[in-house]
Each structure stands twice: as C-alpha cells, then as structure tokens.
Amino acid sequence: MAATLTAGAPARPRKLLASRRTRVGILYALPVVVYLLVLFVYPIFSTLLLSLKDADGSFTLHWYADALTGVNLSVLFTTLRISAETAVLSLVFGFVLAQAITRLKPILAGLAMLVVVVPHFVSALVRTYGWIIMLGDKGLVNESLTSMSVPGAPFQLLYNELGVVIGTTSMMLPYTVLLLYGVMRGVDRRLLAAASSMGAGKVTIFRRIYLPLVAPGLASAGLLSFILSLGYYITPALMGGPNQTMIATLINQQVTKENQWNGAAAQGVILLVLTLAGLLLVKAVTSLGASRKKRSA
Amino acid sequence: MAEFGIAAPSVKVAGVKSATATGKALSVVALRKTYGDVVAVDEASMEIAAGEFVTFLGSSGSGKTTTLMMIAGFCEPDSGTITVGGRDVTRLAPQKRGLGFVFQQYLLFPHMTVAENVAFPLTLRGVPKDEIRRRVGETLEIAGLSGFGGRKPRELSGGQQQRVALCRALVYRPPVILMDEPLGALDKKLRDQLQVEIKTIQQELGLTVIYVTHDQEEALVMSDRIAVMRNGLIEQFDTPRELFERPRTPFVADFLGAANFLPGRIEQHDGEHTLVRLDNSGGLIKARHHDLASGTRVKVAVQPGRLRACAAGDGFCTGTVENATYVGTLVRAGIRIDGGDGPLLRLEVPAGRGPVAGERVGISADPEDVNLFPTDEKAG
Amino acid sequence: MMELRKTLAGRIALTAVATVVLLFLALPIVVILVTSFSNNAFASFPPETWTLNWYKALFADGSKWPAALSLSALVAALSTVFSLVIGVTAATALVRSELPLRSAVFALVLGPLVIPQIVTALGLFLFFEPAAMLGSPIAIALGHTVLASPIAVLILIATLRGIDERLEDAAASMGAGRLTIARKITFPLAAPGMIAAAIFSFITSFDEFYISQFLSSVDTVTLPVQVYNSLTFEIDPSVTAVSAILIAFAILALGLVALVRWLGSGRQDSLLSVENTVGVANPGGEAV
Numbered sequence: 001m002a003a004t005l006t007a008g009a010p011a012r013p014r015k016l017l018a019s020r021r022t023r024v025g026i027l028y029a030l031p032v033v034v035y036l037l038v039l040f041v042y043p044i045f046s047t048l049l050l051s052l053k054d055a056d057g058s059f060t061l062h063w064y065a066d067a068l069t070g071v072n073l074s075v076l077f078t079t080l081r082i083s084a085e086t087a088v089l090s091l092v093f094g095f096v097l098a099q100a101i102t103r104l105k106p107i108l109a110g111l112a113m114l115v116v117v118v119p120h121f122v123s124a125l126v127r128t129y130g131w132i133i134m135l136g137d138k139g140l141v142n143e144s145l146t147s148m149s150v151p152g153a154p155f156q157l158l159y160n161e162l163g164v165v166i167g168t169t170s171m172m173l174p175y176t177v178l179l180l181y182g183v184m185r186g187v188d189r190r191l192l193a194a195a196s197s198m199g200a201g202k203v204t205i206f207r208r209i210y211l212p213l214v215a216p217g218l219a220s221a222g223l224l225s226f227i228l229s230l231g232y233y234i235t236p237a238l239m240g241g242p243n244q245t246m247i248a249t250l251i252n253q254q255v256t257k258e259n260q261w262n263g264a265a266a267q268g269v270i271l272l273v274l275t276l277a278g279l280l281l282v283k284a285v286t287s288l289g290a291s292r293k294k295r296s297a
Numbered sequence: 298m299a300e301f302g303i304a305a306p307s308v309k310v311a312g313v314k315s316a317t318a319t320g321k322a323l324s325v326v327a328l329r330k331t332y333g334d335v336v337a338v339d340e341a342s343m344e345i346a347a348g349e350f351v352t353f354l355g356s357s358g359s360g361k362t363t364t365l366m367m368i369a370g371f372c373e374p375d376s377g378t379i380t381v382g383g384r385d386v387t388r389l390a391p392q393k394r395g396l397g398f399v400f401q402q403y404l405l406f407p408h409m410t411v412a413e414n415v416a417f418p419l420t421l422r423g424v425p426k427d428e429i430r431r432r433v434g435e436t437l438e439i440a441g442l443s444g445f446g447g448r449k450p451r452e453l454s455g456g457q458q459q460r461v462a463l464c465r466a467l468v469y470r471p472p473v474i475l476m477d478e479p480l481g482a483l484d485k486k487l488r489d490q491l492q493v494e495i496k497t498i499q500q501e502l503g504l505t506v507i508y509v510t511h512d513q514e515e516a517l518v519m520s521d522r523i524a525v526m527r528n529g530l531i532e533q534f535d536t537p538r539e540l541f542e543r544p545r546t547p548f549v550a551d552f553l554g555a556a557n558f559l560p561g562r563i564e565q566h567d568g569e570h571t572l573v574r575l576d577n578s579g580g581l582i583k584a585r586h587h588d589l590a591s592g593t594r595v596k597v598a599v600q601p602g603r604l605r606a607c608a609a610g611d612g613f614c615t616g617t618v619e620n621a622t623y624v625g626t627l628v629r630a631g632i633r634i635d636g637g638d639g640p641l642l643r644l645e646v647p648a649g650r651g652p653v654a655g656e657r658v659g660i661s662a663d664p665e666d667v668n669l670f671p672t673d674e675k676a677g
Numbered sequence: 678m679m680e681l682r683k684t685l686a687g688r689i690a691l692t693a694v695a696t697v698v699l700l701f702l703a704l705p706i707v708v709i710l711v712t713s714f715s716n717n718a719f720a721s722f723p724p725e726t727w728t729l730n731w732y733k734a735l736f737a738d739g740s741k742w743p744a745a746l747s748l749s750a751l752v753a754a755l756s757t758v759f760s761l762v763i764g765v766t767a768a769t770a771l772v773r774s775e776l777p778l779r780s781a782v783f784a785l786v787l788g789p790l791v792i793p794q795i796v797t798a799l800g801l802f803l804f805f806e807p808a809a810m811l812g813s814p815i816a817i818a819l820g821h822t823v824l825a826s827p828i829a830v831l832i833l834i835a836t837l838r839g840i841d842e843r844l845e846d847a848a849a850s851m852g853a854g855r856l857t858i859a860r861k862i863t864f865p866l867a868a869p870g871m872i873a874a875a876i877f878s879f880i881t882s883f884d885e886f887y888i889s890q891f892l893s894s895v896d897t898v899t900l901p902v903q904v905y906n907s908l909t910f911e912i913d914p915s916v917t918a919v920s921a922i923l924i925a926f927a928i929l930a931l932g933l934v935a936l937v938r939w940l941g942s943g944r945q946d947s948l949l950s951v952e953n954t955v956g957v958a959n960p961g962g963e964a965v
Contacts, residue, residue, distance in 0.1 A: 093701070
C-alpha cells in the first residue's frame with residue numbers, strides 16, 4: 001500500500017509515520033489518563049470543593065478554621081511530631097543497617113536484605129498486630145526484660161507515643177534502608193581511595209567526602225518517611241492512646257462515625273498540601289544532589 | 298538474477314561471481330533525507346551489482362548510516378528511489394524488503410538459543426522443520442559455530458555473537474545484506490580475523506553486501522568498491538585502488554591516504570605530464586597529465602608512502618629531516634622543506650633505508666602518484 | 678565507613694546495631710507466625726502449648742473470615758485485570774511512542790503513589806457514595822486499581838525499557854510483521870515483567886485497607902478491614918491465624934516475583950543476591 005506512494009509527495013510519508021507514532025501513543029495513554037482523571041483527580045478535586053462548601057452550599061472557610069483550631073490543631077501538631085520522630089529514627093537506623101549491608105559478604109547481605117524486604121510486603125495491619133503481641137504487658141519484650149530482672153519491668157509500651165513511634169518506625173524502615181542502600185551503592189569508592197591517597201584520615205574522608213556525597217540521599221529518605229508517616233492511620237490507631245490521634249484517624253472518624261464530610265475534606269486537603277510541600281522539598285534536594293554529582297563528574 | 302536487467306557498473310568488480318550467487322543488484326537514485334534544516338543525505342545515487350561488496354566509508358555524520366537505514370527501511374527518504382533486483386522497495390516496510398541486516402550491537406534475541414536465533418527468519422518464511430534444521434546447521438558450520446546451536450547468546454563471546462548475527466542474516470539468502478559497523482564493538486585482532494571471514498563467505502556465496510564503517514583500512518581490505526561519504530554527499534564511489542591512486546577530491550586523498558598537500562601553480566604541460574611550480578620551495582614537480590589550463594592554482598597531493606628520498610638537490614625539493622620515527626617495517630619522517638614555512642612534509646619509506654634526523658635529503662615522486670586539485674583562486 | 682572497618686570494636690558495634698534493627702523488622706512477623714499455633718492467641722510469648730484451633734476456627738460455622746477472604750480475592754483479581762490492561766497500554770504509550778505531554782502523564786501516574794492513601798480513599802468515598810455503590814465489590818476493585826495500576830505501569834515501563842527496541846528492528850529486517858514481532862519477541866521478553874506486575878497488583882489490592890474501609894458496607898468487608906475490626910471491636914482470636922496466612926501469602930508472592938525475575942534475567946545474580954532482592958522490592962525503580 002505504502003509502495004504506491006510516489007516520490008512526488010516527499011514530506012508526507014515521513015509526517016504520516018511520525019504522527020502514527022503519536023496517534024498510537026495517545027490511544028495507548030488514553031486508558032490510564034481517563035481512569036486516573038475520573039477516579040483519582042476528580043474525586044480529590046471534589047474533596048477540595050466540599051471542603052470549601054457550607055451546609056447550604058455557599059462558599060466558606062470555616063471547615064479550615066475548625067481544622068486549625070482547638071483539638072484539631074493539636075492533632076495536627078501530634079501528627080507532625082510523631083512523623084518527625086519516626087523520620088529521624090528510621091533514618092538513623094536505616095543508615096546503620098544500609099551501611100552494614102553494603103559491607104557484608106554477599107550471601108549475608110542478601111539474607112539481610114531479605115529481612116528488610118519481606119516485611120515491606122507484609123500488610124502493615126499484620127505487622128502492627130505483631131507489635132501489639134510483642135509489646136503487651138505479657139509480650140515478648142516485657143517478658144524478656146522481666147526475666148532479666150530489669151528494674152521497672154514490665155514497662156508500658158503500648159497505647160502511648162512510644163508504642164506508636166516503635167510501630168511507625170518499623171513501617172518506614174524498609175523504605176529508608178532501600179533508599180539509602182541505593183545511595184550508598186552509588187558512591188564511587190574510588191573517590192574515597194583518592195582522598196586517602198592524598199593523606200586524608202578516615203574520619204576526614206567520612207566527614208568531608210562520604211557524608212556530603214550521601215547527604216542528598218539521606219535528606220530525601222528522611223523527608224520521604226516523614227511524608228509517608230503524615231497520612232498514617234493503622235498503626236497510630238491501633239498502638240496509640242487518645243493523645244496519639246493523628247490526622248488520618250480524625251478523617252476516618254469524621255467520615256465513618258460522625259458523618260462530618262466537609263470537615264474531613266478540609267483535613268484531607270491540609271494533609272495533601274503538607275504532603276505536596278514535602279514532595280517539593282524532596283525534589284529540590286534531589287536536584288541539588290544531581291547537580292552536585294554532575295559537578296563532581 | 299539476470300532477468301532483472303540491472304546493468305552492472307562499468308568498473309571492474311573484483312568479487313567472484315560463482316554460479317550459486319544469491320546476491321541481487323541494488324540501485325539507489327537521488328536519495329535524499331533531511332532532519333529539519335540538516336541535510337543528512339543529499340541526492341545519493343549508486344548502482345551496486347549482484348555479488349558486489351560495497352562499503353560506505355565516512356566519519357560520523359557523513360550520512361553513511363542514514364543511507365543504509367533508508368535502504369533497510371528503518372528510515373524513510375524524503376525523495377529518491379531504492380530498487381532491489383529490479384523491484385522498487387522505497388516505500389516498503391523493512392519486513393517487506395526481504396533484506397538481511399547485521400547490527401553493530403549483534404541484537405541476538407536473548408530468549409532464544411543460537412540455533413533458534415538463526416532459525417527465526419526461516420520459521421517466518423514457513424520453511425519445513427527438517428530443512429530449517431539442515432540450513433541452520435550448514436550456516437553455523439560456515440561460520441565455524443557448529444556445536445554452539447544450543448547455547449544462549451549471552452554465553453558467547455562478542456566475536457561469536459557477531460558470527461551468529463551474521464548467520465542469522467545469511468541463512469535465508471537475502472538478495473542484499475546490510476552491515477552497520479558490524480565489527481565496531483570488537484578488538485583489533487578479532488576484527489582483522491572476522492574481516493577475512495566475512496569477505497570469504499561473501500565471495501563463496503556470491504552475496505551482495507553493503508557495509509558501513511569509518512575505518513579506512515577495513516574498507517580497503519574488504520570492499521570491491523567504496524563510497525566515500527562526507528556531509529551527506531558521496532565524494533567518490535570507486536574501487537579501493539582508484540580511490541587511493543586517483544582520488545577525485547582533496548578530501549578523498551586526505552581521508553584514505555593522509556596525503557601531503559602542497560600549494561602551487563600549473564606552469565606548463567609537457568606531453569603526458571603536467572608541471573607545477575610549488576609555492577613554498579619554488580621547485581617544479583611533475584604530475585601525470587591533468588586537464589587544467591596553465592596558470593591554474595592547484596593543490597598537489599602525494600601520499601607519504603609514494604614520496605622517495607634522494608640526494609639533496611635532486612627531486613622537486615630539498616629539505617632537512619626534522620624527525621624520523623621507526624614504526625616496524627617503515628620509517629616515518631617529517632621533512633622541513635627549504636624556503637618553506639608550511640607543515641612538515643610527511644614521508645614513509647621502508648625501514649633500513651630511512652633518513653635520519655638532521656640529514657639533508659631531496660624529495661622525488663613518480664608523476665603517476667602525483668594528483669592535482671584545482672583550488673579557488675581567491676582562497677589561493 | 679572506612680574508619681569503622683579497621684577497628685574491631687567499631688565492627689562489632691555496627692554488626693550489633695544492624696542485628697538489632699533486623700530483629701526489629703523481623704520479630705513482629707515471627708511472633709505472629711509462632712503465636713498462631715499457640716494455645717493462648719493473645720499477647721503471650723512464647724506459647725506454652727501448641728494448637729491448630731485458630732486455623733480450624735477460621736472455617737467454623739458463622740465465621741466471617743471465608744466471606745472476607747473470597748471478597749478480597751475477587752476484588753484483587755478484578756484489580757489485577759484492570760491494572761494489567763492499564764499498565765500494558767500506558768507503558769507502551771510512555772516508552773514506545775511519541776506522546777505529547779509525556780511528563781504530565783507520567784506525573785499523573787505517580788500521583789496515587791505519593792498522595793496519602795487516606796486522601797485518595799476519602800475522594801473515592803465521596804465519588805461512590807452518591808452513586809450508592811458503597812459495598813460494591815466493583816467499586817472497591819475500581820478504587821484499588823487507582824493504587825495498583827501505577828505500580829503495574831512502573832513495572833512495565835521498566836520492563837519495556839529493558840527490551841532493546843532494536844531487537845524488534847532486527848526481527849523486522851528479517852521479515853517479521855508487527856504481530857509476529859509482538860508474539861515472538863516482545864511478549865516473551867516482557868512476560869516476566871507482566872507476571873511481576875500482576876502479582877504486585879494483586880498484593881496491593883489484597884492488602885489495601887483505607888479504600889476498602891471507606892467503601893465497604895456491613896455485608897462487604899474485605900480481609901484487611903475484617904482484621905482491623907477484629908483488632909478494635911470484636912475480639913476474635915482467629916485474627917492471629919489470618920495474619921499468619923497473610924504473611925505466608927506475601928512471602929509466597931514475593932518468592933514468585935523473585936523467581937520470575939531471576940529466570941527472566943537469565944539467572945545472572947544468585948536468587949538470593951542483594952541486587953535481586955532490591956530489584957524485587959523496587960520493581961519499577963528503574964522507571965522513576
């Protein structure tokens with residue numbers, strides 16, 4: 001068919017070919033775009049609208065005023081606090097574990113990574129339940145501490161902030177370990193060798209070469225676990241007490257128990273804005289890291 | 298193959314055309330391809346005879362690969378015609394052209410064994426199983442790969458993988474096999490060996506091969522004819538000997554032989570020879586006859602290997618040997634010509650009789666080895 | 678890093694801390710597996726006596742677990758089908774075509790992965806509630822697909838990128854048509870990625886909690902919602918057994934993905950290598 005085209009219309013076939021690829025692209029992109037516009041973008045957009053609507057349908061900001069005052073405000077602060085604690089802890093422990101894995105023998109490193117990855121794919125609900133069993137008054141932890149005659153045992157490890165942070169940290173750890181492991185593998189070992197050939201001591205190499213190289217990765221891993229914690233619900237709800245109510249729990253309560261959709265929508269939007277702000281920060285940090293890498297290359 | 302009636306080009310074809318020749322003739326007429334404002338290939342035309350080994354030689358961006366891709370069908374020309382064995386394939390999809398293609402990156406199917414890779418084009422053609430087995434076996438044997446049929450591509454070395462890729466293109470006897478820098482990823486020794494193997498197979502089977510490379514030596518070793526390409530233009534399409542000895546443009550003289558260029562002016566014609574007065578030394582050099590008027594400004598081109606050292610005062614100029622480097626069978630010398638401030642004259646002579654640094658030598662050349670290219674007067 | 682390597686004390690310290698962190702990750706899972714066979718299913722460890730009663734109780738008359746399990750399986754199967762269709766088409770568009778606004782489409786695909794799931798769930802609740810579709814398995818599956826399809830897209834993008842497009846050119850040069858190329862070259866090479874995408878979509882849906890909870894009704898409760906309910910309201914000791922089954926299921930699926938990946942990569946790394954494990958955990962990682 002194409003063979004019948006003569007050389008008289010030189011530009012046409014090429015254009016046809018290019019636009020055929022474009023048309024195929026649009027056709028194939030259609031399902032995902034339509035699907036997510038209808039079932040993801042539109043619902044979030046209507047959430048936004050609902051949060052700005054009064055009971056009679058007129059425009060209002062009082063759902064946001066509600067969300068940012070009184071108990072709701074303290075819930076927001078609790079959310080930020082618990083997320084920050086989780087981010088710091090999962091970053092520190094994630095760093096140590098990732099560091100250890102990069103230095104282990106291949107087989108041991110593989111096994112260690114397996115221990116990181118398997119929980120990552122076990123439902124958070126199930127893992128939270130595991131912690132509840134472990135941290136109870138007669139759980140593994142307290143039993144062990146008691147049998148070692150640790151003074152003060154058994155401790156209250158559940159239904160308080162300690163419990164929540166233990167739980168959320170264990171949920172975030174696989175993320176930070178995987179991210180940091182990737183960052184550490186990306187460090188060119190020859191740079192460290194070069195530094196030591198110039199007479200740099202081990203501490204200097206770590207502080208002046210290694211840390212700056214992994215710093216952007218550390219920052220984005222920390223930010224990411226902070227963001228992910230913000231919207232967390234299962235663990236705080238099951239392992240926390242009344243003082244550890246987080247914003248997601250509040251949203252859930254308002255929808256399922258109080259039928260207070262507008263308030264829930266406003267809180268959802270606040271959560272969304274916080275998340276997006278965090279993501280922008282991650283992006284800034286990543287591009288900073290990328291430009292640093294480019295300069296060093 | 299004769300029924301397609303494509304006239305063989307007038308030049309001698311060195312390739313052996315056996316009775317079992319499977320290759321067909323290919324002709325390209327006024328092929329043109331542009332990318333935006335950039336002309337990648339500009340009105341390229343050539344006639345390639347059945348059983349001929351033709352190389353497109355040029356540096357990157359010369360248009361050699363684009364031309365090959367247009368012949369293969371991976372890239373559509375803006376205008377022009379491509380005919381294979383008398384059939385116009387210009388607007389056909391690659392799979393409808395029936396050509397063979399060997400890629401630089403081998404591109405063996407990783408999920409198939411060597412035998413399955415080679416059998417793939419035959420299964421597409423509905424060849425019966427028994428015959429597939431026989432032909433795959435035969436082809437692998439030709440390439441020295443018997444016994445490798447059950448292996449996966451990644452278990453082979455680069456050279457072996459390229460041999461498999463070659464088999465895969467050979468096995469269905471395509472009228473023309475296109476090869477895009479097939480040896481580019483291999484080391485020198487393997488490359489030399491495979492050059493000979495590919496050339497031998499091509500001659501034995503009478504294949505028409507179009508080969509793309511940027512390596513002059515490779516082109517000279519393998520080709521019946523070479524198309525030297527630059528900036529989308531075919532500078533010259535000739536046998537290696539013609540290209541080397543009778544370059545038609547300074548670019549070809551430089552690209553194939555790294556010629557010395559000496560500016561000068563045609564002084565007179567002397568029967569079979571043209572005499573040129575050189576600018577820098579004021580010497581007179583004798584070239585074979587060129588059809589240029591006296592007084593024309595020219596560039597005199599002589600390959601370093603075609604210059605001879607003689608006694609000082611003899612030859613077309615005299616100079617001092619500034620450096621002499623021993624490179625195995627040859628000595629490469631740089632000569633500072635008396636009265637000249639241009640680049641050193643490069644000279645290659647057999648080792649043992651080579652000049653030494655500081656020596657005064659005369660330089661001479663056989664008029665047959667001296668090429669003249671008229672230069673623009675203003676550029677002078 | 679280097680400064681710790683040389684000193685024995687530093688090495689021991691690092692190993693010790695790493696071991697503790699690993700235990701921290703592994704213990705909650707191990708504890709559930711062990712406790713599910715314990716006579717006292719709640720908060721006692723190690724168990725004093727062993728039993729299979731909790732597993733038996735799962736299928737006793739009046740148990741809510743079989744219904745929840747089959748609902749979750751149905752929903753996950755539907756989501757997997759939806760996600761694969763969306764994934765294959767979207768990855769083809771993003772990798773193998775000239776798509777206008779490509780980065781916008783890609784950002785849209787990443788959206789559900791970075792936005793808090795509770796927000797997505799709330800939006801879907803507001804979307805399906807007026808349509809009176811709360812409790813419909815289809816609605817839940819459609820909702821889960823919002824989360825599962827981006828994962829499928831990422832996995833398949835990475836898969837398609839890993840297939841040298843010029844292999845298809847090579848096949849075309851030998852005379853293979855579009856359909857033959859898809860069937861004989863692209864599909865076999867993409868199969869491991871498609872299997873991985875299917876498994877991850879299924880797991881994502883099967884374990885999903887937020888959307889399920891918002892979209893469930895009294896009659897339609899998915900397994901995770903049932904687990905949550907039995908942990909908060911109705912004390913049901915069988916939850917330990919269910920949790921253990923969920924863990925076994927996750928490990929099985931992960932093992933399958935690892936196996937497929939390993940076979941697909943031509944058994945290059947060892948099955949248990951760090952690279953293979955990281956690749957399994959981060960299946961679309963190369964695409965981002």
